[in-house]
Amino acid sequence: MPSNKSVSDASITQFVNCRILRDHRLQREDLWVREGRILDPEKLFFDEKGFADERVDCGGKIVAPGFIDVQINGGFGVDFSQPTAEVAAGVRLVGKRILEHGVTSFCPTLVTSPPSVYHQVLPQIAVENGGPCGAGVLGVHVEGPFISAGKKGAHPEKFLQTFSCPGLSDLLRTYGSLDPISVVTLAPELDHSASVVRELSQRGVTVSLGHSIANLSQAEDAVQHGASFITHLFNAMLPFHHRDPGIVGLLTSDRVPPGRTVFYGMISDGIHTNPAALRIAHRAHPRGLVLVTDAITAMGLPPGRHTLGQQVIEIQGLHAYVAGCSVEEALEAASLHPAQLLGISHRKGSLEYGCDADLVMLDDDLNVRATYISGAEVWRRTT
Amino acid sequence: MKLIILNDYDQASEWAAKYIRNKLLLFKPGPDRYFTLGLPTGSTPLGCYKKLIEYYKNGEISFQYVKTFNMDEYVGLPREHPESYHSFMWNNFFKHIDIRAENTHILDGNAADLQAECDAFEDKIKAAGGIELFVGGIGPDGHIAFNEPGSSLVSRTRVKTLAQDTIIANARFFDGDLSKVPTMALTVGVGTVMDAKEVMIIITGAHKAFALYKAIEDGVNHMWTVSAFQQHPQTLFVCDEDATLELRVKTVKYFKGMMHVHNKLRWPTSSSFAL
Numbered sequence: 342m343p344s345n346k347s348v349s350d351a352s353i354t355q356f357v358n359c360r361i362l363r364d365h366r367l368q369r370e371d372l373w374v375r376e377g378r379i380l381d382p383e384k385l386f387f388d389e390k391g392f393a394d395e396r397v398d399c400g401g402k403i404v405a406p407g408f409i410d411v412q413i414n415g416g417f418g419v420d421f422s423q424p425t426a427e428v429a430a431g432v433r434l435v436g437k438r439i440l441e442h443g444v445t446s447f448c449p450t451l452v453t454s455p456p457s458v459y460h461q462v463l464p465q466i467a468v469e470n471g472g473p474c475g476a477g478v479l480g481v482h483v484e485g486p487f488i489s490a491g492k493k494g495a496h497p498e499k500f501l502q503t504f505s506c507p508g509l510s511d512l513l514r515t516y517g518s519l520d521p522i523s524v525v526t527l528a529p530e531l532d533h534s535a536s537v538v539r540e541l542s543q544r545g546v547t548v549s550l551g552h553s554i555a556n557l558s559q560a561e562d563a564v565q566h567g568a569s570f571i572t573h574l575f576n577a578m579l580p581f582h583h584r585d586p587g588i589v590g591l592l593t594s595d596r597v598p599p600g601r602t603v604f605y606g607m608i609s610d611g612i613h614t615n616p617a618a619l620r621i622a623h624r625a626h627p628r629g630l631v632l633v634t635d636a637i638t639a640m641g642l643p644p645g646r647h648t649l650g651q652q653v654i655e656i657q658g659l660h661a662y663v664a665g666c667s668v669e670e671a672l673e674a675a676s677l678h679p680a681q682l683l684g685i686s687h688r689k690g691s692l693e694y695g696c697d698a699d700l701v702m703l704d705d706d707l708n709v710r711a712t713y714i715s716g717a718e719v720w721r722r723t724t
Numbered sequence: 725m726k727l728i729i730l731n732d733y734d735q736a737s738e739w740a741a742k743y744i745r746n747k748l749l750l751f752k753p754g755p756d757r758y759f760t761l762g763l764p765t766g767s768t769p770l771g772c773y774k775k776l777i778e779y780y781k782n783g784e785i786s787f788q789y790v791k792t793f794n795m796d797e798y799v800g801l802p803r804e805h806p807e808s809y810h811s812f813m814w815n816n817f818f819k820h821i822d823i824r825a826e827n828t829h830i831l832d833g834n835a836a837d838l839q840a841e842c843d844a845f846e847d848k849i850k851a852a853g854g855i856e857l858f859v860g861g862i863g864p865d866g867h868i869a870f871n872e873p874g875s876s877l878v879s880r881t882r883v884k885t886l887a888q889d890t891i892i893a894n895a896r897f898f899d900g901d902l903s904k905v906p907t908m909a910l911t912v913g914v915g916t917v918m919d920a921k922e923v924m925i926i927i928t929g930a931h932k933a934f935a936l937y938k939a940i941e942d943g944v945n946h947m948w949t950v951s952a953f954q955q956h957p958q959t960l961f962v963c964d965e966d967a968t969l970e971l972r973v974k975t976v977k978y979f980k981g982m983m984h985v986h987n988k989l990r991w992p993t994s995s996s997f998a999l
Contacts, residue, residue, distance in 0.1 A: 371819070381804075382814075382819060383804065383810075383811065383814045383815075383819070384804065386819070386825045387803060387810055387814070389825075390824070390825035390826045391825070392824065
């Protein structure tokens, strides 16, 4: 059907027979896409006298915004923290394979490493839009090295660092450049962290608290200075204590500046966090929950020995997805909340008019059936 | 006048929708022969629209060769406001059927020259060959479209200030806040609707009963503008039992007795047209 639109001649696609996530609910509505963005069909009708060129029948499936993973260390044999000359190819490989899981944007994550690794790896990672070749790279998440020795988790102790002075000079020396970095995980109890948090936040970098022994007061100070995320809540931090809830207490703190939300990453594989603890966190602060994989090289690979940065680790067993909330809340925890965390919810993580048409089509059991980036199908389940 | 009385809202909506469907099919519209339909908004016609959408989805009818003319629109309300009549028509009807935007006509309440907009609307109706079937509702004060009590019975499309009763009745669509309800609207005139070949008024609910009584059992009166249709050669009132509560028992019995005739008259014997 020839288009007769006055604003643009680009083809318009109408997704019909679907339930879309909009206004925090699944609704029976059609989804319209033009030039890679979600289109307002009412405006199209009345202003442009336009109509759809192509209809895609979704067979009653759920259409949600594409998932956004802000903490993923690698996968399918690729370890983002390995200083090779093929970093870009590795990022592309992971970006391509995660489409099968409905992830349309991600932040390649680097664990604590010596400066030489950052200097070699970071320049090879480009922030770029997704497409048929793979999910989009939103920026790099550097988890460390400015973290606490007492909560290093799987990070190598000899490469941990502290801040020698206020300001970003230590970070610039360590990372080489802040350009591709979108998230920094650090421990706020380190001296001079206040100015680091402030300056990073002012530059638009998301500051996350993690691998830390900070008490609630130190964590709240960091939030006042601009920190807005907690790296894998419960893991690598002091446990909740009723007289000092520590970083976990940020979920219900009254010292969070008005209008700001503290988000928290959860690895909901049922292993990193007991499902009951996940439910407590969700009930305390449902709008801040951000699902992350924190996936490693071994994701998608058979059990065995694999690297994680400078360490070698052993993998056994499977991941399990644990749900403790409504379908809409779970979908938003994987799409809207990470987009809000990164300050990009005006174009990602949502099916509002004008947003990028990054979509995931799911069946009622939330299995991914098809993935779209900018309105074009980039993966479809064939089995 | 034919007074069609059904048991409840759903049956009245279905009867009205079937009537429209049958008229459309009998007309046999085509690229040189559009079926022109006048349309209302509000809660009364919602059931009728739902049924028409169902008939479209079943493949029984198409709106490809239908031109629609809505009765009215608020002045000064942004077109994309959820309570504008543009939004109402899009969400409750247009987006579910195969009608093309250029065949729909709704007054623009944000036009720079409101009266010119109204005059142009009248011209568009004329250019389309007049309206085959004008569907409307009735307000509790007996108004058709926004032709409030006191409106001329020969009025044309124009700007009207809304009566306080109407503003109160509409407040429920604006969070109950009277200050948010628009105070002016563009509306087709009583005369404009009288020009249609056929008029169908849908009236349901006990709160409309008094208005129905005034419209059909009392005289023609500009305080109850729907009464003007007593002087139209082809008028149909479709209502539910509750809307007849203020009528004489004799009136109701008379028209109920005619139902089997109404259902068979002028329709082919094919069961698909059965009302």
